[in-house]
Structures are given as C-alpha cells and as structure tokens.
Amino acid sequence: MPGVNKRVLVLHYHEIWLKGGNKNFFLSRLIAAVKRTLEDLPNQRVEHVADRLLVAVPEEALLPLMIERLQKVFGVTYIGIAWEVFGGMPEMVDCACRMLDPMKPRSFRVRAKIADPVLGLRTMGLERELGCEILTFLRSKNADVQVRLKDPEVTCWVEAIPGKILVYAERVPAAGGLPAATGGRLVMLLSGGFDSGVAAYKMMRRSAHLTFAHFYGGASVSRGSSKPVAERIVRTLTPYQFTSRLYLISFDSVQRQIVGGARESLRVLLYRRMMARISREICRPERALGLVTGDSVSQVASQTLHNLAAVDRGLDLPIYRPLAGDDKEEILRLARRIGTYEISCEPFEDCCPRFMPRSPAIFSNPDELDEAEKGLDIEGLVTLGLEGAQVMDFKYELGQVAVREGLPHRFEKLLDHRKSLRPATPNPPAPVVNP
Ligand code: ATP
Ligand code: MG
Helix, strand or coil, X not given: CCCCCEEEEEEEECHHHHCHHHHHHHHHHHHHHHHHHCCCCCCCCEEXXXXXXXXXXXXXXXXXHHHHHHCCCCCEEEEEEEEEECCCHHHHHHHHHHHHHHHCCCXXXXXXXXXXXXXXXXXXXXXXXHHHHHHHHHHCCCCCCEECCCCCCEXXXXXXXXXXXXXXXXXXXXXXXXXXXXCCEEEEECCCCHHHHHHHHHHHHCCCEEEEEEXXXXXXXXXXXXXXXXXXXXXXXXXXHCEEEEEEEECHHHHHHHHHHCCHHHHHHHHHHHHHHHHHHHHHHHCCCCEECCCCCCCCHHHCHHHHHHHHCCCCCCEECCCCCXXXXXXXXHHHHHCCHXXXXXXXXXXXXXXXXXXXXXXCCHHHHHHHHHHXXXXXXXXXXXHCCEEEEEEEECCEEEEEECCCHHHHHHHHHXXXXXCCCCCCCCCCCCC
C-alpha cells in the first residue's frame, strides 16, 4: 500500500479538551489505558503529539484487532486509520491516490487539520491543491468523479502535526466518554437482564469504577442459576475498566423472611430496598460513593416514580439510574453493541419474580414500606445477606480476563464488625413461608 509510508492509528479525544487544570491527569490515564489495552501486542508505541495519540501498527494483520480493542478505550472519540507520509506534496498525492483508488468514490473531498504549517500551505490551500491532484487521478479512471464538500462518499483527511503528515480516508467511531476509572467508585446492582449491563456501561463511560453486586435465588428445573450469567456480564464489561469486583449474594433466605413478614403487594419493592441496603454496606469496604441501578422509569410496576421514591427513602447515598429516560429499544441497541445482549438472552432464574405478588403495588409511598418492614429484623437481614457473599476479582491483562476468588480483607472486617453488633437475644424471626 501507499509507498514507503508507515501505518499509524490516530486517536482523537474530545471531552478531555474541556478539562482545564486536570487535563494532564486525564491524558496520562488515557495513554495508560491505550497502552494497557494493547500490552500483549508486539512493538506497541504510543505517542502524544498535538492533542492526538499516535499508535504505531507493527503489522497490517494486527489492524482489525487493534481497532477492536481501541474502540473500547473510554476517552477516545474516533480513530483515523492513517498512513504517515514521508516527504512532501508528491508523496502526499501518491498516498492519497493509492488509498482512494480501490474505494472507487463517485464523490470526495479533502479535509485538512494543520497544527504545524507544512509546505508553506494553509488549510484551504492544502485542501485545494491536494484535491485537484486527486481529482485528476480519479477522473483518469472515471470521468464522473466529483468534488463534493457536503456529504461526499469519501473524505480524505490530512493532519499536519509537528514532524509528521498523516493521511487517511477511513475513520471509525470509538467509545467516547472519559478515561476509565478516573472518577471514583460506585456499586452497581447487576441483575442478569439487559438493562443493568447497559447502565453499568454508561456509568463506566462517565469514568465511574464499578464494583458489582448480584443477588441470586435457587436455580429451578427449567432455568439455571443467574450467577454464571452475572459473571459473564462482568467478564464482558471488565476490558472497559480493566479491573472489576463482583459480590455474589444468596438472596433466598432474605426473600423468604420478607415473604413471611410483609404485605404481598409490596414484596418486590421490599426486595429492592433490601438489595440497596446490602449494596450500601458493600460501599463501605469498597470506598464507593453511591449505587447504580438499571431502572428505567415506568418500565415495570416497581419502576413508577412513586415506587422508586419509596424504595430510595432513608438510603442516604446517591443512587444513579443512567437509564431512567431510555426506551427499551435504545437499551437493547446498546446491549448488542457492548456484547451483553446474547448473555442476557440465556434463560436463568431471576430472584425478583420468585414469590411474585399477584397484584404488585404501583403507587406505594415510603411510609407504607416503612410500615411493612416493621415485622422484619432489617439489620439482621442485611448481615444475613452479607455473610453468604462470595467475591470474585476480574482483571483484564495481556488481552485476557483473569478471575480470582476470595473475600477482600476490608469486607471481612465489615463482617466481623456487623457480627459483633448482633443483639445477644435476637428478635424473634418472622414466620417463614414456603411457597
Ligand atoms: P431487564 O429489565 O432487562 O430484565 P433489569 O436489569 O433492568 O433487566 P429489572 O428487573 O428491571 O432488571 O430490575 C431493575 C433494576 O434492579 C436492575 O437494573 C438492577 O439494577 C436491580 N436488580 C434487579 N434484580 C437484581 C438482582 N438480582 N441483583 C442485583 N440487582 C438487581
Ligand atoms: Mg429493567
């Protein structure tokens, strides 16, 4: 391909531009993320020149894999698949013509970004001169080719930066957002469904580093446990943030106490409140600043504005609901793009529909839920949930996700502390129902 030029990927970022005094912090994290995502590939070199990153491509065959990986790096807005041209205008013309020739465009334009004056030309002059040469070349093959400044079939981009001229005709969108894990931690309530994986992605894209909490019930004859589904979703999401922790919490015994001790129509809301309370405790050892859920307003009965407000009462930490205003169609589109859709299509036993009320409350309020919880030993149930937790650590390195199991030290300390608070004579347990 184009002469003796060198293959290079041009990574553009956008929002980091707005980051005044913190720009260097975000940039260094972006560069580290780009290096880490390519660390197992040979001769990877990343340069920061004139507000873009240049990634050398050691072999043409690696190009698709490199692009696929870099598209997952938060902070990168788009990737130009470029050639670095050595020489002047004739070499630029040669490179651009060889690149556009196989694309057989009926219309094209040249767009230049000049951060360093080259060949004494300004933007317009370079676009015009290179455009004329390309037009002459393409018309020698097809007399109908036109220059079209608006909506052409192909754009030939030229970026002139100190010491380098980059030319490309293909650029692909990347993930956008802000560099991963630069904004602090949150605990994500992850079900096996479509919504929570997408909500996680949206918050990771806004720089939150997520720890996941999944609540599971027993598997049934026809459907397996939701645990492996949650694990696969975390495995799929980990390359975006490099490390993830997943708390797997058995919810069966907690649910049975709620079923035995509280009004039927409020059950799902009480399950949700309980999940949020247990997750809030997980925030402590994780030093997390809030919770995230995949709720979408009015999608189901538990997500009416009344019920969401009732569930949140008394939680005293922020609950982020990044899908609050999204339609299911939009959510599913994103689930397909990030790779969680197929995983959530698997049949699994979700814990919430178990012991489902025949007629769930639609307009509950916090007082009603507080009243319904009066017969329950709330703190005892939180401890019960935490005690049964299993913890998995996921790490993305050398292009693979590795998993390790074991309770983190800070979580063990939390458990010891909660056990020491247990009353000497526990409250009488609520009657347990075996539906
Ligand atoms: P979908 O609606 O596509 O089945 P979902 O993840 O939104 O998936 P919902 O039943 O709508 O599931 O639950 C709303 C939110 O409550 C979830 O997005 C999630 O944040 C939380 N949630 C529900 N079930 C669980 C669970 N078993 N473990 C952890 N969080 C859960
Ligand atoms: Mg949902």
